[in-house]
Amino acid sequence: MRIDKFLIAFIASVALIFLLNKQLGSIPPLGKFLDPVHGYMANAETEKDLASITLNNITLETPADPATSGISGSVYFDDRLVPHIFGADDQSVYFLQGYVHAKYRLWQMETQTRAASGRLSEILGPDLLNFDREKRRTGMVAGAENALKELEKDHDTYSCILAYTAGINEYIHSELKNSGDKFIYASLPLEFKLLNYEPETWTPLKSMLLLKYMANTLTGYDNDIEYTNIIKKIGRNDFDLLFPDRPQGIDPIIPSEKVYDYVPAKIDTAMDYDSSGYYKKLDDRKTESDGVGSNNWAVAPAKTKNGHAILCNDPHLQLNLPSLWYEVQLSSPEQNVYGASLPGAPGVIIGFNDSISWGVTHGGRDVRDWYKVTWRLGKREEYRYNNGWEKIEKRVEVIKVKGDDDFIDTVYWTVHGPMVYTDFGEDKGDWENLAMRWAAIDPSNEFKTFYLLNRAKNYDEYRNALQYFSCPAQNFVFAATSGDIAITQQGKLAVKWPEQGRFVLDGKDAAGDWQNYIPWEENPFIKNPSRGFVSSANQHPTDSTYPYYYTGSDFEFFRNRRINDLLGGMQNITVEDLEHLQQDNFNYIASEVLPIMLKVFDGSDLNNGPVSYSTYDKPYMNLEEWNYMNDPDITAPTFFQIWWDELNRMLWDEFHNEDTAFIIPDEYYTILALKTLPVDYKYFDIDSTKVIESRNDIILKSFKSMTVIVDSLAKETGYENFEWYKYKHTNILHLAQLPAFSSENIHNGGYRHIVNATSGRNGPSWRMVVEMSDPVHAYGVYPGGQSGNPGSKYYDNFISDWAAGKYFILKFFRTEEKAKENSMFTITFK
């Protein structure tokens, strides 16, 4: 009996321990995780975590310059947990930056670089396999490896990355591991415990992967395939009408006073676009930026109240926790710079120093083209190129999968680049014969630009820094204490013949290659224009006098005009004025199109108008009175947006197809069509109905459809949920999509194509306003917090201020003494 009792109790307790020590599906090893001392509670931040510490005898194992291996400096954390890093030399500064990035953001750094290199299946299992395969097949790792080779050739950037990497690894080694080089479970960042894996040693390649991850966010989409299908379907005339390269009324970055007095480099032109068949619609294909974009501008001293130039920047990116950005001040005898850094990369990406400030927006230029490959005898061994046959290069990718065998993938590489969908395992139709040419894979050293900008003193040094920046093409805005302002669109951009790369190119013909590059000095730029300001918001960079052909799939047409309208009319500008401009909620689209939409009711009593739209009468009423502001607490923007979405859907029904890849015309063209096309123009007709619709029919039908949607939404969630912020529903999600660690339904206005570009998942990821006085006065905020630890009060403490449009004073210390006086605690390295 007792033996039975022993066995039952013994086995039961051992089994329970075993079970709770193991990961079960997505549930972490619960025993370890819930351990009140070493489990998640060890990540609950307390006062002790904010106490000063000193670390002794830190040296670099492999310095770029063997004479200087010692690390010496201090990190002073201010009351917002922003580190002010004062180092004895640059090497120490970058080492300390690596150390604090790792201390506060290690899991994020690890995850983003894993995502970039297609290594998520390794930790999250087979569900991520297709994601990983796509990353491998787009050449992200090859791009990072190429970038690393370039970076290593340059002594400055090489020693910078070595010191930075060593700083990250110093943290991993000294804080997360025991003397036996094993990880201490209690010390691991929370998400490693939750997802049950351990961080890897950092390498310079990982920092390069992070840059490629950004490049992919900004340039990992195009319309080439869709345009190829559309022009085949509707012909050249209609295509030019609906999808113009340069629509009427564009307001470019470079004002028209700029004279381009050079002759562009000549290249071979040839070929027609591929028109052999239709490309299938692919589920995960990205054709637009999805609200990723940015604003920046600088105003000249003559336009400001205090007589100093003021620079502003707000990059619109996916809103996540931990935040993409991490504020930092870096100070050594060679530099003193403050701004937003990317955890995983050394230096400051957007910021200012004592003399200059700079910011970036995405250039929007098309840097990704597709080439049709012709196989020899139908076998995937050789392909036609430049009157000969080339052997295909096969690269084998081994993808480790958690809880499963390794997945072996073969990627075919042509002279143009990788074939993304060949032998993908499911039928991708003609996509299987396409090779991708993508500028992000080419060798380049973007770090050099930031390295030089961080210590630039004037306009010439700003210009000099930019030449190293290749991809993604960015609009670098500039302002200096001297009063100079400037903007440059910089990237290593191919010289293209007209419409080269708008459609699928024929890979056989070398005339379709990127034959030459625009000299960087001939990229669009302007210094101190007569209008007294420079600005960019992802629109066309130039007017039609620019000598080079270029295209882009997603140039902005609204935000830029609003910014220029307002800046043009402003005088005696203050920092507060420009903060308000960054928060501007004016809906340019609505202002241009809503009057036309409302006109169809033509003065009839709207509630008894020609449309019977059930019982809900409010939408119409408040649309007439609306001032076109997408403010958070009003309902008009919601009704307008639903109506507008429905109108676009109905109007462009010709391009909604289950099987074939199409896109619909841009919103600017929809407005133009409603304004200028004959009311019975063919596209106004809805193909699926028996009657022939005119322009007014479409407007009324979409209105009716809006009221139906409104009614059903009201039944579902109640009338109180039509306030704009609730409908728009901005979520700042944890990178692992865990709601408990996310911040949802943020109270904020704005939308896509609005200066305050806050949509459901994207928005101003960092807002910065810098007055170039002496000393510089700077203000900034981002929707997150300095700590990546969900157990810290500094994890999301900026979000409410960000949503409310408030800014923090960015404390930029000129001396270490001042930093020390203002510090909450210090980490000292001797």
Added chain:
Amino acid sequence: MKLIVSIIISAALIYFTQSYLATWWLFAIVTFIMAIALPLKSGWRHFFAGLIPVAGVWMLLYLMQDPHNESLLSNKVAALFSLPNNMVLFIVASLVAGLIGGLAAVAGGALRKKK
């Protein structure tokens, strides 16, 4: 009386192992050995002599640490497991640990009484 003594000694030992040693289930060895060293009258008594100190010490450790963090993380982790609040999380976790401790004690007790 003996039960209370057992609980107090176990609790002290568990507090030590849990605080300073990283293996979360050492408490089961403590209650197992305690049940051999200090036999009680019945299996149920052993069970509670195991459960109470383990659950109690876990709860104590949670409650000692949690206020320093103003329950910030514990409430988030509770939400992660779809529990209403941190107290429910603490109680459930402590009871599960206690159950293991209790079963280990029953096993230890059975071993001792066997001869």
